[in-house]
Amino acid sequence: xxxxxxxxxxxxxxxxxxxxxxxxxxxxxxxxxxxxxxxxxxxxxxxxxxxxxxxxxxxxxxxxxxxxxxxxxxxxxxxxxxxxxxxxxxxxxxxxxxxxxxxxxxxxxxxxxxxxxxxxxxxxxxxxxxxxxxxxxxxxxxxxxxxxxxxxxxxxxxxxxxxxxxxxxxxxxxxxxxxxxxxxxxxxxxxxxxxxxxxxxxxxxxxxxxxxxxxxxxxxxxxxxxxxxxxxxxxxxxxxxxxxxxxxxxxxxxxxxxxxxxxxxxxxxxxxxxxxxxxxxxxxxxxxxxxxxxxxxxxxxxxxxxxxxxxxxxxxxxxxxxxxxxxxxxxxxxxxxxxxxxxxxxxxxxxxxxxxxxxxxxxxxxxxxxxxxxxxxxxxxxxxxxxxxxxxxxxxxxxxxxxxxxxxxxxxxxxx
Numbered sequence: 001x002x003x004x005x006x007x008x009x010x011x012x013x014x015x016x017x018x019x020x021x022x023x024x025x026x027x028x029x030x031x032x033x034x035x036x037x038x039x040x041x042x043x044x045x046x047x048x049x050x051x052x053x054x055x056x057x058x059x060x061x062x063x064x065x066x067x068x069x070x071x072x073x074x075x076x077x078x079x080x081x082x083x084x085x086x087x088x089x090x091x092x093x094x095x096x097x098x099x100x101x102x103x104x105x106x107x108x109x110x111x112x113x114x115x116x117x118x119x120x121x122x123x124x125x126x127x128x129x130x131x132x133x134x135x136x137x138x139x140x141x142x143x144x145x146x147x148x149x150x151x152x153x154x155x156x157x158x159x160x161x162x163x164x165x166x167x168x169x170x171x172x173x174x175x176x177x178x179x180x181x182x183x184x185x186x187x188x189x190x191x192x193x194x195x196x197x198x199x200x201x202x203x204x205x206x207x208x209x210x211x212x213x214x215x216x217x218x219x220x221x222x223x224x225x226x227x228x229x230x231x232x233x234x235x236x237x238x239x240x241x242x243x244x245x246x247x248x249x250x251x252x253x254x255x256x257x258x259x260x261x262x263x264x265x266x267x268x269x270x271x272x273x274x275x276x277x278x279x280x281x282x283x284x285x286x287x288x289x290x291x292x293x294x295x296x297x298x299x300x301x302x303x304x305x306x307x308x309x310x311x312x313x314x315x316x317x318x319x320x321x322x323x324x325x326x327x328x329x330x331x332x333x334x335x336x337x338x339x340x341x342x343x344x345x346x347x348x349x350x351x352x353x354x355x356x357x358x359x360x361x362x363x364x365x366x367x368x369x370x371x372x373x374x375x376x377x378x379x380x381x382x383x384x385x386x387x388x389x390x391x392x393x394x395x396x397x398x399x400x401x402x403x404x405x406x407x408x409x410x411x412x413x414x415x416x
Contacts, residue, residue, distance in 0.1 A: 005120040008254040009308045016310065020257050023282055025050050028059075030085070031287035037070055037082030038289055053268070056290065057259065061266040061278055063292035064236070065321075068100045079103045086285050096140040098235045104140060106147075107285035113140070113238035114255050115148025118231040121244045121251070122207040124178060126153030131171055131203070133159045133181030133189075134210070140235050141210065145180045148239075161185065164192045171200040178205035183213045183228065190224060207231060212316070232316065234293060237281050241313055249300035249312035255282050258311070259290070260299060263320040263408045264333025266290065271299040274406030276320035277313070294320050296406040322409040326353055326362055331388050333408040336364070339383045345370050346380075347399045351392070351409045360413050363393040367402055 004010055011019075029047035031038035041060060050056060071081035079095075084105045086092045094106040106112055124130060130149045136142035136158055146156045157174055159167050159181075167189050171179075179186050186206055193200050206221065206228040213230045221228045229243040232250055240258070241250035252258050259268050260275040269275040277293045296319065300312040323332045331351065340349045347367040355361045364384055368376065377394040384392040 003306070004308065005117045009117075009251075009310065011309060013309050013311075016254075020282075021051055021053075024056060024257065024280070027280070027282055027284070027287055028289060030284050031289050034085035034284075035083055035287055036078070038287065040082075042289065053259075056257065056280065057266060057268055059266075059290050061261065061290045061292045062288070063321075064102070064294055067236070067291075068102050071102060080105065083288070084286055091285075094140075094143060096143070096235065097138050098140075102235070104235050105286055106140060106143060107283075109285070111148050111151035112283075112285075113144040113147060113233065114253055115144050115231070115233065115239050116151040117148075117253060118229075118233075118239055118242035119145075119148055119152055119154075119180070119207055121242050122178075122229040122231075123205040123227065123245075124149070124152060124154060124207070127155075128177035129155045129157060129174060131157045131159050131167075131174070131176040131179050133161060133167065133179060133185050136160050144233065144235075144238065145207075149180075164188055165196065168193045168196060168198050168200065171203055172198050175202035177202060178207070179203055179226075180207045182210045183208045183217055183230075184211055186221070186226075186228070187217065190221075190226075201225070205229075209233060230315075232313075236286070236288060236291060237279050237293070238283070240277070240279060240293075241315075244304055244306045244308060246305040248304065250315050251304050251308050251312050252310045254310065256280065257282070258313070260297060260313075261292075262337065263296070263322060263406060264335070265337040267337075272301060272404070274298045274317055274404050276406070292320070296320050298404075298406075317406060320406065322407060322411075324353060324409050324411050326360055326388075327390055329388065329390055331362075331390070331409060335387050336408050338387050339364070339380065340366075342383050343368075343376070343380060345376060348402055350402050350407060353409070353411050353413055355413055361393065362390065363395050365395045365397055365402060367397055367399045369399055 025047045028050050032042050074081045086105050092105050096104045132145050134141035134145050149156045208230045231242040233239045239253045241252050243250055257280040259278040261268050261278050263276045277295050277297050279291050281288050296317040297313040300314050336351050340346050345368045350365045353362045380394045
């Protein structure tokens with residue numbers, strides 16, 4: 001298993017699916033019993049019956065903005081809004097704050113955020129020193145990486161952010177095996193080292209996150225002897241997916257159940273179609289069930305050339321929250337979904353807003369293989385007015401005509 005962090009990464013896909021679905025009803029029951037928020041959200045749900053993907057898809061999606069609102073409402077008596085199964089004390093060594101403000105607990109279990117797997121895939125190994133330049137204050141990023149490194153058997157230098165010259169000096173003297181942090185800060189450090197005439201040859205690998213990591217920057221690092229890989233994680237969920245040496249998409253973590261749904265809904269899309277990532281974590285301490293990340297991605301077909309057998313995603317493809325203000329009214333992706341659900345003939349829809357601000361128009365482009373333009377288009381137009389309180393045109397197009405980019409509302413207005 002020297003090429004893999006553990007045997008979970010090379011399980012048969014059927015075995016993995018069976019084991020995840022066996023763990024699912026236990027986690028639903030755990031959330032209902034230990035998380036007051038999910039006791040309300042999942043009220044009336046028979047946990048033992050949630051043993052399939054279809055059963056999971058029947059549960060409501062809780063999106064990040066809803067978690068924030070619940071936290072705010074209940075902050076006086078529970079800063080976590082009832083979502084945490086832990087309370088302050090020995091079982092919660094740290095608590096963090098993300099912009100919003102959303103408070104997240106950190107439990108005591110080793111590698112609580114499950115980052116060691118991504119570090120291993122990026123080439124880090126036991127007994128190495130890692131230079132960690134993620135922030136150590138307020139947000140959990142620094143701790144996420146440090147606890148993962150400790151689980152891997154590594155020593156960590158807590159570089160944090162800023163103080164570029166001191167970062168270069170520490171790298172030159174401590175000779176870490178690699179860097180963990182944002183790609184932009186690593187580039188700043190490498191540029192500063194060159195400016196100072198200081199060699200940092202020990203830094204040969206990096207695990208990056210928190211920002212976009214374009215291929216051009218990856219190649220820039222490689223030209224300077226640094227093999228850099230990216231991971232996708234959030235402060236709520238920990239690791240979701242990570243890059244391997246194959247550099248073909250991101251492999252899903254073994255501790256989450258991932259769905260991709262049509263934005264504004266909880267309905268899973270077909271493999272390959274772009275949609276919102278919805279995650280169910282198996283973390284018993286912060287048991288988020290069908291948590292909507294607000295990020296867009298798509299399943300990548302085929303298997304990872306490294307031999308890892310879990311599904312892969314294409315990486316971050318944009319944001320799912322496409323709420324748009326039209327003629328003084330907010331229109332949400334969920335409203336577009338409500339319109340579509342009224343018409344079985346409709347396969348997919350995209351609301352396109354054109355014109356100029358304060359003088360705009362909206363057209364609902366509808367994929368359908370049946371229904372004449374007079375009858376179907378007229379009925380859909382009435383539904384648009386009923387749901388959004390705005391008038392809108394309808395354009396019928398053939399199935400497969402709309403782009404596969406996850407967009408439900410496209411703002412194509414001129415802002416000049």
